[in-house]
Amino acid sequence: MERLQKILSARGVTSRRNAEKLIIEGRVFVNGKRITELGFKTTTDAEIIVDGKITETSNEKFYYLFYKPRLVLTTMYDPKQRKTVADYFKDVPTRVYPVGRLDYDVSGLIIMTNDGEFANFVMHPRYEFFKTYQGLCEGKISHKQVSELVSGVTIDNDYFTKAINAKLVNYNVEKNQSIVEMTIAEGKKHHVKQMFDAINADLKKLKRTKIEFLEIDDLRIGEFRELKAHEVKKFYGIYNSTKRKEDRPK
Numbered sequence: 001m002e003r004l005q006k007i008l009s010a011r012g013v014t015s016r017r018n019a020e021k022l023i024i025e026g027r028v029f030v031n032g033k034r035i036t037e038l039g040f041k042t043t044t045d046a047e048i049i050v051d052g053k054i055t056e057t058s059n060e061k062f063y064y065l066f067y068k069p070r071l072v073l074t075t076m077y078d079p080k081q082r083k084t085v086a087d088y089f090k091d092v093p094t095r096v097y098p099v100g101r102l103d104y105d106v107s108g109l110i111i112m113t114n115d116g117e118f119a120n121f122v123m124h125p126r127y128e129f130f131k132t133y134q135g136l137c138e139g140k141i142s143h144k145q146v147s148e149l150v151s152g153v154t155i156d157n158d159y160f161t162k163a164i165n166a167k168l169v170n171y172n173v174e175k176n177q178s179i180v181e182m183t184i185a186e187g188k189k190h191h192v193k194q195m196f197d198a199i200n201a202d203l204k205k206l207k208r209t210k211i212e213f214l215e216i217d218d219l220r221i222g223e224f225r226e227l228k229a230h231e232v233k234k235f236y237g238i239y240n241s242t243k244r245k246e247d248r249p250k
Contacts, residue, residue, distance in 0.1 A: 001041040004030065007048065011055045012062075012114025014076065014097045015123060027051050027077075051077050055095075061115040062096055063227035064089070067219040068110050070205070074101040085112065088222060099123060100187065108133070108208030109216060112224065122235060128185035129238070130164060132210035133192050138202040140171050141178040145199040149182050153198035161186060161195065181209070212238060 002010075005019035008028070013019065022028050026036050029049040042048075048055045068074065068085060076086040076097050085098055089112060099111040099119045113119055122129060149166040166182035180201065184192065196203040209216055213234065219225060 002044055003038075004028065004035060004040045004042060004048075005038065006116075007042065007044055007046070008050070008055065009116025009120070010044075011048070011057055012095055012097075012116065013050055013055050015099070015116060015119045017120075017123070018097070022050060060094070061118070062092060062094060062113060063115065063118070063232050064092070064096060064112040064224045065211075065214055065219070065227055066098075066110050066112050066224040067216060067221050068102055068107055069221045070105055070107045073104055074098045074110060085110070088224065102208060103190065103193070103206075106206045106208065107221065108206075109211050109214060110208070111211065111214075111227070118232065118235070123187075125187070129212050129235070130183050130185055130210070131187070131208055131212075132181065132183040134169065134179055134181045134207050134209050135192070135196055135201070135203050136205040137178045137180060137196065138204055139176055139178065141168055141180050141199075141201055143168065145201060146180060148199045149180075149195060153195055155191070155194035155198055156188065159188070161188075161191070163195065177204070183210075 004023060005016045008014060008019040008022070009016045014022065020038055023035055023038060026034055027050060028035050030040070030042050031047050066085065066088065071083065073082055073084040075084050078084050089096055094114050096112040096114045099113060099122050102108060102110050111122065121127065146166050146168050149163040152160055152162040154160050163182040163184055166180065169179040169181045171178045182192070182195070192206060193203060214231065
């Protein structure tokens, strides 16, 4: 017997954390019975239905790097019928789900997988995987404002946070717009947006351009590619608690 959220993760339905949300919301049925308690356990071969669709055990794991467009929800289901990342993965061999999230109005890279253990590992705050963003801001952002991102700002009223690094990528004189790039190792809700707000930057658009060593490269908006085996393995070997600070990008 296993906890229901662990089975859902193993079947590639979603991460354990999000599985708990599905259970609480009453969207999961086991052998015909709606389950809403997080401590529920069942057999690994039980019939489990989520949002009206039966889940299947899959031993083959899939990993994709997806360039999410703006105005797309980082979820597999939306009761309001808005566009979600699931709409881009209807033709892949199995159900995959997002590792972490990007805000509705933020574009950029996100990993999609059916490997629950991998998703839990990458999302765990202990490992602090680096994520790089570029923000399009109205007006000219000063070097002082950029340096504040690295020296640290306060968000969420009293939470102090720092960017690993930050730089002014470009300033367009004609449009009076700046592009600022920053790398962070945290992921609180609206974290990056609040950091821009803390330096009084008028943020217009935000894009995630890197997840650790993974970059957009030739991907176009709305496209995805399969991760190579060595890329997946690299995530497991990339974190070392004693060495990590030395390896942070300069």
